[in-house]
Amino acid sequence: MQPLTQVLADLYEITKPKVVAMLVITAIVGMVLSQESLPSLWLMAVASMGIGLLSAAAAALNHIVDQNIDAKMARTYNRPLAKGRINNTQATLFALLLACSGFVLLYIEVNALTAWLTLCSLFGYAVVYTLVLKRLTPQNIVIGGLAGAMPPLLGWTSITGELHPHAYFLVMIIFTWTPPHFWALAIHRKEDYARVNIPMLPVTHGSTFTKTTIVLYTVLLLLVCLLPYLVGMTGLIYLVSSLVLNLMFLRYAWLLKTREDKALAMETFQFSIKHLLWLFVALLVDHFFKF
Numbered sequence: 001m002q003p004l005t006q007v008l009a010d011l012y013e014i015t016k017p018k019v020v021a022m023l024v025i026t027a028i029v030g031m032v033l034s035q036e037s038l039p040s041l042w043l044m045a046v047a048s049m050g051i052g053l054l055s056a057a058a059a060a061l062n063h064i065v066d067q068n069i070d071a072k073m074a075r076t077y078n079r080p081l082a083k084g085r086i087n088n089t090q091a092t093l094f095a096l097l098l099a100c101s102g103f104v105l106l107y108i109e110v111n112a113l114t115a116w117l118t119l120c121s122l123f124g125y126a127v128v129y130t131l132v133l134k135r136l137t138p139q140n141i142v143i144g145g146l147a148g149a150m151p152p153l154l155g156w157t158s159i160t161g162e163l164h165p166h167a168y169f170l171v172m173i174i175f176t177w178t179p180p181h182f183w184a185l186a187i188h189r190k191e192d193y194a195r196v197n198i199p200m201l202p203v204t205h206g207s208t209f210t211k212t213t214i215v216l217y218t219v220l221l222l223l224v225c226l227l228p229y230l231v232g233m234t235g236l237i238y239l240v241s242s243l244v245l246n247l248m249f250l251r252y253a254w255l256l257k258t259r260e261d262k263a264l265a266m267e268t269f270q271f272s273i274k275h276l277l278w279l280f281v282a283l284l285v286d287h288f289f290k291f
């Protein structure tokens with residue numbers, strides 16, 4: 001029997017807290033951008049809580065589904081389920097508790113549209129991506145990435161109760177960002193994925209092809225990031241910040257492609273996270289000081 005504190009720490013770990021924190025930040029930006037003035041803080045808090053709970057449930061389900069492959073990969077062998085520190089019943093009940101409380105909170109305190117869309121995102125990540133696409137095709141993270149890109153739209157609908165084209169631009173940004181974010185890591189962890197027969201792009205098409213694809217996606221990302229400015233949704237603060245961040249990302253991608261430095265893959269991956277965080281901070285600042 002594990003001590004209760006260890007079980008709680010393990011349950012917390014399977015929620016992928018840092019990823020969920022980032023998802024919630026992008027949702028909050030969606031909330032703020034949906035209105036001229038700051039939305040109700042109560043509504044923002046409950047919506048963030050609901051989106052966070054359902055994202056955490058999705059992450060826990062991913063740990064349950066992937067425990068056998070996680071146990072064989074150097075990056076993930078020490079995860080709570082892979083190591084048997086918690087069992088399937090504990091993890092499943094925990095995931096259900098998170099999912100139900102998140103859904104009910106969104107449905108009652110926010111709106112039905114957001115509750116259903118967030119549940120669809122959970123399904124998209126935990127079932128469509130993890131259970132099916134991850135094992136099926138090297139385009140797994142391109143298609144599956146849509147679930148992780150949804151939070152800004154979920155944040156937007158939390159406040160307005162309606163879908164809006166401006167929210168789609170934010171989704172498109174994260175959707176285009178996800179492949180270079182993940183493939184940089186997948187290059188570094190290629191042997192891990194090959195060992196467990198997961199058809200990640202560097203395994204199926206090689207690292208050289210993947211690096212070229214990363215460069216192309218970072219160029220596409222730079223262009224997609226211009227859309228909010230071009231339609232008048234954002235101002236110059238966002239335009240300049242996004243250009244600087246995307247040129248930095250492109251530089252990492254280019255160095256990764258052209259230099260034989262093994263450390264560059266993880267450096268590119270780590271930069272991708274900072275890139276997205278600062279891009280969304282820029283969207284926030286721009287919203288309040290738009291010129």
Ligand code: HEM
Nearest residue numbers: 018019022023026075141144145148149174178182185273
């Ligand atoms: C299908 C889409 C995605 C895939 C396959 C993916 C893959 C990954 C993987 C494998 C890691 C773990 C790296 C490690 O253990 O060292 C990671 C880390 C991370 N991802 Fe993603 N990611 C995706 C989408 C996203 C999205 C949409 C966000 C946020 C908006 C995000 C934010 C992060 C953050 C913040 C980390 C660092 C976590 C930490 O340091 O513990 N990812 N990602």
Ligand SMILES: CC(C)=CCC/C(C)=C/CC/C(C)=C/COP(=O)(O)OP(=O)(O)O
Nearest residue numbers: 019054055058059062118121122125147148
């Ligand atoms: C409700 C909602 C918005 C859901 C979004 C869910 C979510 C947690 C998205 C994050 C994407 C992510 C971390 C993928 C990595 O999975 P992986 O299995 O490829 O990586 P791993 O090997 O580290 O587990």
